[in-house]
Amino acid sequence: TINLGAGPSSLPTAVLLEAAQGLLDFQGTGMGLTELSHRSSTFKAVVDSAEASLRALLDIPDDYAVLFTQGGGTEQFSASALNMLSAHASRRGPAATATPTPAKCDYIVTGSWTAKAVKEAKRLGVAANVAVDAREHNGGKFGVVPPVSAWKLSSAASAEDAPAMLYYCDNETVDGVEFPAPGFPIDELPADYAERVPLVADCSSNILSRPIDVRRHALIFFGAQKNVGPSGVTVVIVRRNLIAHDPDAPAVLAQGGPRIPTTLVYKNLADNASLYNTPPMFSIYVAGLVFADLLKHGGVAGATERAAAKSGLVYGAIADSQGLFVPTVTQAAARSRMNVTFRVVSAEGTPDDGLEARFVAACAQRGIVQVKGHRSVGGIRCSLYNAVTLEQTAVLVDVMRAFIADERS
Numbered sequence: 001t002i003n004l005g006a007g008p009s010s011l012p013t014a015v016l017l018e019a020a021q022g023l024l025d026f027q028g029t030g031m032g033l034t035e036l037s038h039r040s041s042t043f044k045a046v047v048d049s050a051e052a053s054l055r056a057l058l059d060i061p062d063d064y065a066v067l068f069t070q071g072g073g074t075e076q077f078s079a080s081a082l083n084m085l086s087a088h089a090s091r092r093g094p095a096a097t098a099t100p101t102p103a104k105c106d107y108i109v110t111g112s113w114t115a116k117a118v119k120e121a122k123r124l125g126v127a128a129n130v131a132v133d134a135r136e137h138n139g140g141k142f143g144v145v146p147p148v149s150a151w152k153l154s155s156a157a158s159a160e161d162a163p164a165m166l167y168y169c170d171n172e173t174v175d176g177v178e179f180p181a182p183g184f185p186i187d188e189l190p191a192d193y194a195e196r197v198p199l200v201a202d203c204s205s206n207i208l209s210r211p212i213d214v215r216r217h218a219l220i221f222f223g224a225q226k227n228v229g230p231s232g233v234t235v236v237i238v239r240r241n242l243i244a245h246d247p248d249a250p251a252v253l254a255q256g257g258p259r260i261p262t263t264l265v266y267k268n269l270a271d272n273a274s275l276y277n278t279p280p281m282f283s284i285y286v287a288g289l290v291f292a293d294l295l296k297h298g299g300v301a302g303a304t305e306r307a308a309a310k311s312g313l314v315y316g317a318i319a320d321s322q323g324l325f326v327p328t329v330t331q332a333a334a335r336s337r338m339n340v341t342f343r344v345v346s347a348e349g350t351p352d353d354g355l356e357a358r359f360v361a362a363c364a365q366r367g368i369v370q371v372k373g374h375r376s377v378g379g380i381r382c383s384l385y386n387a388v389t390l391e392q393t394a395v396l397v398d399v400m401r402a403f404i405a406d407e408r409s
């Protein structure tokens with residue numbers, strides 16, 4: 001079966017075989033990996049090795065902590081805002097306690113996941129400023145990354161004024177919108193803003209598929225279940241000077257508001273090397289195997305090349321479809337290499353549910369599954385995560401070309 005689902009995704013076969021062995025008898029200990037004590041030196045070595053491989057893959061400097069935690073990308077919607085607000089409050093010192101209004105957080109909304117992050121921030125009482133909502137630049141729908149000139153960023157004229165973070169999602173999984181290469185336009189931000197405002201990225205669905213400049217980010221997080229491994233572990237990469245604050249500091253939210261839950265405080269995770277409480281052992285183990293496997297296959301550079309080749313094949317078939325397949329992402333440069341989203345369109349030019357159902361069935365006949373679009377947007381979505389091979393992608397393109405020949409001849 002060729003699984004083109006948006007996640008959880010497939011894993012490389014070599015990794016699955018090694019993981020199966022590790023579950024039965026981990027490195028001759030006579031115990032499976034998930035039976036070990038999470039405080040044992042054997043398991044600590046698993047965490048250390050996963051971290052070392054990830055550091056090598058993404059060139060993560062020592063002044064960044066790598067944390068393995070739980071709760072998924074969704075939990076990072078709140079954890080990112082709470083921790084960055086707390087760091088901001090400690091930077092401001094007594095001024096934070098004296099000022100009744102908490103700092104703002106800026107958001108770049110380019111799809112459903114950033115919209116959800118904003119919703120969660122507001123639920124928590126965070127002053128979330130939507131600097132730009134891409135729907136307002138694309139007829140009410142996601143499908144573009146508006147230029148920086150259209151963003152209404154908060155003032156960063158002084159350290160006190162500056163927002164606690166600027167948050168974006170590098171690849172919007174549902175909508176198929178990815179920041180155009182080479183990624184977030186950091187160099188186009190106003191100089192004082194770029195200097196003072198911590199940049200936070202949700203890379204859940206495209207991490208390790210292209211380079212990302214860790215040094216220019218304050219925080220990068222991703223759930224494992226797309227490009228990395230089984231669900232259950234969420235990876236947080238955070239600049240250490242932003243977590244070196246008192247986890248019980250006041251003024252995180254409005255005065256008198258609740259404190260950050262213990263397991264969401266990055267400092268607690270960092271001080272305890274991701275072992276503050278029982279970690280998702282299996283997911284960390286398999287993520288480590290995936291990192292090591294990628295290092296053997298050309299690292300991030302290799303993955304970047306493969307992602308370009310795979311998505312190029314699929315977008316090529318779309319371009320050759322005489323209007324049968326229409327990308328849902330209007331801005332060509334923002335079309336995701338990970339989640340290719342399109343509609344199947346009738347000869348009259350309208351999206352056609354019947355044709356889409358037939359396309360899904362044609363895929364199924366060749367063993368390709370999970371290509372229906374997200375329930376909120378419909379259409380077709382083919383996800384080409386790192387574990388999807390070029391050969392598997394070629395099968396999809398074969399199906400697409402045969403479908404075009406049938407429908408448009």
Ligand code: PLP
Binds near residue numbers: 075173
């Ligand atoms: N962010 C992005 C870009 C995602 O694709 C997802 C899930 O698909 C999430 C966040 C939420 O992740 P989780 O389901 O792990 O909470």
